[in-house]
Amino acid sequence: MSVVPPTVSKEISPAETPYSISERPPVIVIGGGANALSIARSLGRAGIQVWALNYDYSPVRYSRFAQWLSLAGKSQGKSAWADFLLGSSSDHLKGSVIIPASDDALELLIEHYTKLKRRFRLDLFVPDAHASMLNKLKTYQAATRCGVPTPKFWLVDSISSVTKLREELVFPLLVKPLYSHRFVATFGVKFLVAENFEQLMSAWEKLDEEHEVMLVEKIPGPDGQLCSYYTYIDDNGKHLFQFTKRIIRRFPPEMGVACRHVTDHIPELVEPATKLFAEVGLRGLANVEFKLDPRDGMLKLIECNARITAANILLDRCGYDLAYFLYQRVCEGDTPRFRDYQDDVYLWNPVDDLRAFLQLRSRGELSLGDWISSISKTNVTLQIFHWSDPLPSWMNTWHRLCRALTRKVHG
Incomplete structure (x- = not known):
């Protein structure tokens, strides 16, 4: 089932729309959902050209304040974004400001920071520090070192390591990935919940070697x-x-x-x-x-x-x-x-x-x-919705309906 009506899609090939940065440098917003859209609207209203590198279903794709980078038909994602930004296809955008709006985008900057800095304008960025913030275990370990309270947590790497902790674990707990964005891409959720040891074993069976996880005490309350x-x-x-x-x-x-x-x-x-x-x-x-x-x-x-x-x-x-x-x-x-x-002041979806x-x-x-x-x-x-830029909201609703129908059809 197609989730993008071709008559609405606004794809602009970079090669067909060269942009001079002799005036105010444009911005390339990488990844993100509602945040990428808010970035595009803010900068677009200020007269700054915004280019969007993102997945096909992202609402920013349909904003009148952003130009979509289609990557010549390649599938969107971190690898394709890196190839584009570090290759000749982005030469006309050299000197643009890069703003990461997702964990995928942060990973991209961490992995290619030195090369990207030679071609684009980047904000303050400390790759090692950003990597620690991206990795949930390193974040919790840093918090422990400096005395910031955390829930109880345990590092596990095998079913035997989980079994050894049986008497120590407290329930309910979360099976929390070290890298949430990778986990969401596979499972559609940020973590798994186990109310008891049996549920923990069941959750562990769903995992594969690609996803490193930690066990984290679930803090009670709404x-x-x-x-x-x-x-x-x-x-x-x-x-x-x-x-x-x-x-x-x-x-x-x-x-x-x-x-x-x-x-x-x-x-x-x-x-x-x-x-x-x-x-x-x-x-x-x-x-x-x-x-x-x-x-x-x-x-x-x-x-x-x-x-x-x-x-x-x-x-x-x-x-x-x-x-x-x-x-x-x-x-x-x-x-x-x-x-x-x-x-x-309230924000509401x-x-x-x-x-x-x-x-x-x-x-x-x-x-x-x-x-x-x-x-x-x-x-x-x-x-997401704004009267001055309504299409992203409509298309976001369309994509969500199509995904829901697809899940229903395929069980």
Whole structure:
């Protein structure tokens, strides 16, 4: 089943549309979903040309603020992106600013940083530090070294190593991949959940040698206990801004992508985030997520992202235009200053939030009245839809419907 109506697809071959960078350098946004779209909209409105290297189903492909790089018919993905960026096909884009918007894109920069830096403009990037943030085990080990609380975790590499830990493990727990983006590409989820040892054994049988995993204690409580810290770390290790928010719901609940967020000043996040980033020597954009553990009242590490995240449009709405911030840092050496932001500004994905509500209601955890009350707020920004650029939202819905139908047809 085709998921891309050919009459809507907007493919532009780089060879057919040469672009001079004698004026303002263009930007190449690599990977990403809603975050890539928000980057394109932000920079496009500022008069900066944006090129998108991404998978065919990404909403940014259909934005009027981005030009799609079709790669001469090659399948999109990290390997094809590297071939394009390091080959002669991208010669006319030399000097462009590269902004990674996915873990695939970060891996690309880590693996080819030196060569890419010779051809393009890159923001502050420390390959070893970014690699530590990408690898979940290294992130947790760094947190342990510097005293940042984490859930209990165990490294396992075989069924025998799992069996040896049987008396030590606590349930429920997560079978968490070291590299989430690779795991999602195979299994469609960020991790597997085991409520007991038997379920852990069953989950282990689904794995293959390609996916390294760790076992992580599942912190109890709803998704509303999740919160995040954002900053930019300059060459001297100074945090140039601080932005914090909370998650209200995710879909699927307790394991999916956040579908409703709200801004909130959470000063308790600053110290552990600062310690963790300093431990690994991270520079540039940085984001870390914690969850409040109700058993001991401690904020515990969940994961890190050293790039613009899916909630970027929320920061943009609050005056923290990270895409333009990066552009000015890279091209002009300027450091824009952000004013303080307002609490109770919401980011909403209505489709996924409805699905989250239905699941939570079936579990007796959220009533219809409470859900309606929670979404009846002002200062709400939609994650993908915007009246000035509606096609990405329509096509995103089309792709999701087609994938759902495909799964139903094939069982």
